[in-house]
Amino acid sequence: MLIRVFLGHLVVALGLLLPYPVCEATTLGAVVNVVPLEKSGGNMVRAHYTVISALPCPTFSGVCQTGEDCVVHTTSLPYTGQKPASGWCVRQWQRTIPSNYRANVNLGSNVNVFLFLWAGPSNQSNPLRLNQPPYCSLPPPLRARVNCLHHFPLTVKDLDGDTVLCRFAQADLGECLDCPQYNFLKMEEETCTLLYNGKSSAGQYSVQLMVEDFPRQTQTNKRKALSSIPLHLSLTVEEASSSCTAEPVTTGLTPTGGATIYVLPYEQINVSVTFHSDLESVSEIVVVGPPGLFRTALDTKGSLATMNLTWIRSPNNLPPLLPLCFLANTNSLQSEPRCVWLYQRQMETFPTGTELTCGKTEMHLVLPISTLKNLIVSELQLNHPSCSVTSNSTHVMASISLTGCGTKRVHSGSEMVYTNTLRSVRNTVISRQPTLIMPIACRFPGVETKGPRYAINMPSEQETFGLVKFWLEFYRPGEGPMANRTKIPKFRHLLPSSQRVRRETSVRTASRLDTLDLHVFSNTSLDRAELMVGKCMESETEDMADSLCILDQGCSAGNGTLEILTSTSTVRVFRINLSTIKTKGTMMYVECTVYLCVTTRPSQKCPDQCDRASSNQVMVDSVLTRSYTVRSGSVSLVPTTAALATTTVVPATTPTGTISTTAAPTTTASNAPAEDSNMTVGVVLAVIHVLLQGLLHH
Ligand SMILES: *[C@@H]1O[C@H](CO)[C@@H](O)[C@H](O)[C@H]1NC(C)=O
Ligand SMILES: *[C@@H]1O[C@H](CO)[C@@H](O)[C@H](O)[C@H]1NC(C)=O
Ligand SMILES: *[C@@H]1O[C@H](CO)[C@@H](O)[C@H](O)[C@H]1NC(C)=O
Ligand SMILES: *[C@@H]1O[C@H](CO)[C@@H](O)[C@H](O)[C@H]1NC(C)=O
């Protein structure tokens, strides 16, 4: 849902012009958004830092001291960009600091930024509560061209509805250490827009701003800021090589600048960003946003370039308002920066007596009516309006199917979370607002499929699976590198359950082995890549002339093959019953078709080819696979004293198609997955409701 929010009367002080050339070690942008901590009376704030630095990406060393309330947002794929110059990278962390703060912040060994902020405490008189400082978004590094005018709209927002002003930082107020002035930059009063008039030489300039909120009623000339937040930008001015008006522009479903996207707990929001560029093709769409934002690879069709962004609201300690900024670069041009807000709706605790129980197939909700004022029971609906909500005189009840009723499923860490929303929907035109929105969620720990199969991690390589190697190895049950998995195997259900499988305890003295474990390996280092095995053939001869199918689409082709579950997504193990293969001799050869699979969407996993329900899901647009054929050497079917395994390594060819995925998750401390859970039932971890009157005014 997109709700446009227009920033009210933005009045921007005319500032002095203070850019100066940036030396290598300084930053290309920084912002600190702060949330006053109630229990400190506003004397302490939780500060959320976002710093852009030149490549190589700095480490987090020096950011947190032990014992501090400080969390770094580590990610295997940080926000990065190629332009300007040699590229940049974003680092984000949060820390509790005093509300009046000035410090040289060090990031890694050579990034240093002086930050000054002043955030009260000051009270809002009506109602009496702590003032919330303004929120500022940080655009990616800005580019302009000599002799071309440029507008850089900055996006700011205040949760109290205060007036927000942007001005240049002033050295005499202690807001910056070295603030040279320049006259080719201006702040536009009404819109918090930075204007570049084209009259500078090429170079890189650092712009240090203060963003401040003011009580709305006071007169412009007499006011004193309630708080001051630093925003540092970089502007790189390049020599113009083409017309001044050919920049990429947004089109399609791209949200409006300043739009607010409301996010309920465990909701997945999707933002699609498209730029149109005639003169030069878009080389990158760059983003600076919250930790954990997934990004697809750039999809270019003619003059259009699209990137999709996805964010799931997992339990987190992030501020309620999260800025998300993006722009497009071509070789010599840049679009205007655009920023939107993700607003994590604040939830009240649920009414006393509310019960949500999670069953294997349904969630059961019981909600007492007495606690909910003005509730019209007949107006209550679940995601799917036809799903029934019943009531008696005291309670509202609903049984919500996990697979119907519009129930949504997301993966959060290793958990699977099912969500639905009970809301009151008015059919009359008069009332536009729901009076109740009650998101409900059942969280199930990842069972069996836990570990890498469900982890939301990022591919470490962009766009391709890289050069990957696949190989087959054979071991007797209980031997080899996966011995601790094959000794007491857990089997995936490839066979009808009536087919009981005996565990092999000893190798018979008979001439042939009973069973053999086929191991399929890949050396992919992509975190989220899963190894899938399609078809495996067995033959007596190396040319596979006369062959028998032992595995088809990852499923047993007969009664003779079972898959042993491992916890590693890059290894698959299959137990072959040798008495079911027709080979008469003491040797066989095996050839398998293998795949690597990566999902582009965070909430999906690769389809289990053997599970009809999941393979029927249409995921063509979001699952990336490429198939390879791997053949074994000769495999001995009789006991030998030497190692049983013969291995043939088949290096894969580099993928030719554009295999694109650059989802960009991060690991935040807040959603550490529950380790190794053997629970099979759901747990209720979140029942939240919000009475929504007035909520849309934010
Ligand atoms: C804000 O209000 C509280 C409660 O009335 C009061 O104790 C505190 O001193 C006030 N703070 C400021 C900065 O006015
Ligand atoms: C985002 O996309 C997912 C998957 O397509 C969908 O389940 C979800 O409802 C979408 N979210 C919104 C807010 O539309
Ligand atoms: C992005 O999302 C749009 C709208 O949901 C979809 O049509 C398009 O295929 C997606 N593109 C990519 C690259 O995922
Ligand atoms: C209404 O249903 C709830 C939940 O099933 C039950 O606990 C309650 O006793 C019922 N109330 C009446 C008046 O029947």
Ligand SMILES: *[C@@H]1O[C@H](CO)[C@@H](O)[C@H](O)[C@H]1NC(C)=O
């Ligand atoms: C996998 O092995 C191949 C062949 O040895 C090598 O070229 C490639 O770099 C390896 N890939 C990874 C991700 O380690």
Ligand SMILES: *[C@@H]1O[C@H](CO)[C@@H](O)[C@H](O)[C@H]1NC(C)=O
């Ligand atoms: C199995 O063995 C591997 C290495 O030999 C080890 O890393 C892994 O933790 C073991 N797994 C179990 C379940 O014991």
Ligand SMILES: *[C@@H]1O[C@H](CO)[C@@H](O)[C@H](O)[C@H]1NC(C)=O
């Ligand atoms: C599996 O075994 C059963 C009984 O042994 C047999 O009837 C069936 O045809 C076998 N299935 C296949 C696919 O070979």
Ligand SMILES: *[C@@H]1O[C@H](CO)[C@@H](O)[C@H](O)[C@H]1NC(C)=O
């Ligand atoms: C292998 O298959 C044969 C024939 O279907 C069956 O009798 C035997 O029990 C199987 N052995 C194992 C270890 O499953």
Ligand SMILES: *[C@@H]1O[C@H](CO)[C@@H](O)[C@H](O)[C@H]1NC(C)=O
């Ligand atoms: C998992 O099993 C172990 C041992 O059987 C038990 O101690 C533990 O409580 C179980 N964990 C959960 C989450 O049920």
